[in-house]
Each structure stands twice: as structure tokens, then as C-alpha cells.
Amino acid sequence: MPVILAEDLTRVFVSHQRKPGIAGAAISLFSRQKKEVLAADRVNVKVEAGELVGFLGPNGAGKTTTLKMLSGILFPTSGRAEVLGFTPWERRNGFKRQFSLVMGQKNQLWWDLPAEESFLLLKELYEIPAPDYRQRVKTMTELLEIDHLLGQQVRKLSLGERMKCELVAALLHRPRVVFLDEPTIGLDVVSQKRIREFISMTNRQEGSTIILTSHYMDDVRALCDRVVIIDHGRVIFDDSLGRLVAQFTDTKQLRLTFHSPVAAGDLEPFGRVTEREDLSAALEIKRDEAPRVAAALLARLPVMDIEITDPDIQDVIRDIFQRKPDLEPQPREGP
């Protein structure tokens, strides 16, 4: 049985529109234009125990809305979800004791008190036995190297330190399911890396099921075996990162090194030239034509070395997010 299951999960937000200015305000008193936004559109996701899944998508795509529904914060307009066998928005204590939500842009700790005070409150709220609590705080804070900061007012911590404290707070009660919404946003590279290692370890050692959203490809590359891409509220891709490239691009990169200089005109018949110097060049060609083009190049030009690669994942995702018109999602085959 999957730990997380969403079936046709849909949420419509209604906002009222009005024209700018005083006239617009006056008109809006009598008639308001309703605008419906489909924040999540029949989202179907199934996550098995122990998986670490990345939700990707541009701002406003519906990632966070989906996470909020799975956390029981938002009611769906329609559809069904089950997390650990519970319907999240019924918000049963049995459910809430087993999951955790971390939001990179939201502070869950008490701003004016030392982080440890927040931890102590959570200990009571989640009914964590004292020895377990002490051991848990010790291990996690040592790992994240924040054990010396627990007595400091949260407001005086740096963003990275605070985020680490947030993570400790969220994981104190050993949640079986963790939703991490942009946990590394705005952090420096060192903190990002440390937090990434920590998340990976939590997933591996405690077997927790994790859904992570992030804007940083490094997070996704380092952590997620599986990515779900959401755009305009819809899941447009759900598979491994490797498959992403195959599914969304029909091109390959050809990197060439030459014995002697080659003119641009000699290269252009073979494909789109993306880089060119006297003794090297890069071409973008159709995937299925790669063997034929490579053979022709070798036969006709003074090629010393040839390398055929996939486009960079970062570029692929950027293209998807920028909604290149020629990138239409292809139906996914098989389970």
C-alpha cells in the first residue's frame, strides 16, 4: 500500500478581480468579477514507503498547494488523498503525530525565544519521552553543527542556522512522512550541502518517506531518485531524472574536436551549431539521427574526437518551465 496517495486531487482558488483606481473600487462594490484559478488540476501521485520524491515546477505551478492538501491544511475542491492511511484534511491526531511539514519561507520556531524552548514545547505536543527527546536533539544538532546555538534567540540566528533548527524541530518526533517545501531557499552553498546530507540521511537511516520541493537542481540531483513535475496544476512528468531528458527532448549534443580548422559552413548541413572555435564545435541534432550524422561527420570532416551526450538536465527543466511551445508532454507508458 502506498504511503502517500493522491487521486485526481483538485483545488480551485476563487479570487475577485477589480479594475484599478477609484472607479474600479466603486464598481467592485456592486459587481465583482470572479476569477477561478486551478491551482491543482487532477493531481495523481503515489509514493511508496521510504521514497524521496522531488516536486518540481515553476512558481505558482501547484507544488505547494498539493503539499498543503497532503498536509491537511487545505481542503481540496475535489479528489481524494490518503497519507499513512488517513485523509489528511480530517486532521486526526494519529496522522499529525506521524508527519511533518517544513517550509523554508516560514518560521515555525518562536522568534523571540531560544530554539530549545520551541523544541521543549514540541516535545510536549508530540508526547516525546524525555530520554528519546534528549538523545534526538543531541544527535541532530551535532550533525548539523548547531548544538552551541540552542540557547540563542531564534531572531539572532542566521538564515542557515535557523533553517537547521527548523529541521530539528520538524524531525523531533520521528515523522514517517516529511514534506519539505523549499528547505534550502536562500541559503549559502555550504549550508545547502549540509542540509542536503542531513535530509538524505534521514531518508536512509530512518526510512522516512519524503517529498521535497526545490528550485535548486542541485538539491534534486543529489537527493531525488524520482521527480514529479507539476505545471499549471497538472502533473506532466513522473519518473526518474534520467527519463526526464529522454521524454522532454528529442535532441542530442555532439561535441567535436578536429585535427585542423573547420569552417562554419562545413558544419551547418549537419545540425544546429551551438558552439564553434577553430578546432572544436558543438552541434545539436535530432536524437534518432545521431548515429547517421556522427558517421557522416567522421567520413567528411577531420574529426579527432566525437562525443554524443544528452542535454543538461538543468537546461531541460528550464525549457519546460519556460513553456517552450514545442515541448508537449508525452503520455507516460507503463506503471
Add this chain to the structure above:
Amino acid sequence: MAARASALRKCRAVFSLHIQDSFAYRAQGIIWIISDTVPTITLPLMWLAAFGARTTLNGFTKTELVAYYLAMAVCTNLVNAHPWEIAHDIKEGRLSIYLTRPFSYYWFIFASNLSWRLVRTVLFVPFFALILIIFRSYLVWADYNIGADFWLSLTLAHLLSYQIAWTLGLMAFYLIEVGGLYEFYYMIGGFLAGQMAPLQMLPAAVRELSQALPFAYVLWFPVQVFLGKASREALVSGLWHQVFWIAALAIGAHFLWRAGLKRYTAVGI
């Protein structure tokens, strides 16, 4: 039984955390207390001037009138809950975090409000001493009632005030702008609760309106009990009114909360 014990433990943890948190805002609290203290000094002075040559005014002696405002000030500190925090949590999406906790948001805010009321009362002590000095010539320890019936009326008043604040706070689910509503509540609610003047001093229609609504039972009623001005019947009727309004508001708020959560959009996060 075990569930109740654990809920109490959780309440106590929230309470003690908020006691500490409140002290972080002591400067802010003192400013609010000063703005509450000023009318506690000026209003009785005004009435004392109005007495002229009379010894009683609408059934109040000078001593009783001063005692009314002093008791009002203490009760206000212990009782008066505000809907702002709840409204902010809803408007700014902070409610989301509470919704994920295995502890009800209602009791969270209840414990936090209780802790803030107590901190405010402690911070009020020096100001109260100042007020006592100012009015020392009017202070007589008469038969003021600090028996069980007074404490019961005060406890119910605290619960009632909290229930009003909770209900009003939930309006933030439905209204785009709640500021105006709360200003109105502070002004009219405070007036009808007898903060400006004892209800006896006001036109009969206003007093009846106040007693038809929950406001009279938030402050005016426990102060009446303290001053010994509530007859046996008035006491029983007042306590019943408190219980009735707490229950009625709780039922109303239950539906507001449930329907509100369906509308909740968890903005900002």
C-alpha cells in the same frame, strides 16, 4: 482520562512558553497598560467632579465609584481577550503550522491568551499602586466580595471574553478586512461592558441592550459582584447569562471554524 491529562500537559507547556514570550514583549505591554491606565485615573476624577454637593449618584457613593474603576482595571487585565492574533494567523497563513500540530489551535490560543492576561496583570501592579496613591482619600475597605461567587463570575467572564474574541477572530476567514470590525468591537464592546461608565449611569435603553448582548457579563457583571451590588437573583441570572453566551458562541464558532477552514487558502506559505 489519559487524553485529558495529556491535553492539560500540552496546555501547560504552551502556557509556560508564552509566559516567556510575553516577557519578550514587556515594553510593548507596558505601553498598552499605560494607555489603559490613563482612563482609570481620568474617568473617576470626572465623576467625582460631577458629584458636586451630592453624596450619591445613581446609587454610587464616591468611594464605590472609585472602587468601580479600580476593580474594572484589574478585571480588564485578567479578562479582556483580543481577536487580533487569531485574525493575523488566518490572514497571514500562520494558522497552517498550528493545523499540522497534534494539539487544537483553539486551546493553543486559549493558553497563550491566559498567559498574556497573567503577565499583563503582573506588569500592571506598579501602575495600580500609583492609582491607589492618587485615590487614597477615597479608599475604604467596605464589604467588597472576593468570595467564591466573585471568582466564579470572573472565571466565566474570562471564558466569555475569550469566546467572543475567538468568534470575532474567525471572521478573518470570511472578511477581506477585519480591522474595522475590531475597532468597532473595542469601542462599542468596551462601552457596553461598562469600561467607560457603570451601566447604571447610562440610559436604560443602553443598559438593556448591553444585558441583552453578552457585553454586560464580560466586565460590568463581575465588578458588580465584587462591589456587592448584585442581589442574589442578579448573581444567579448573571452567571446563567455567562454560561448561556459561552455555549451559544461556542456553537456558532464551531460552524464558523468548520466552514472557514474550507475557505482557508493558507496564503503566504
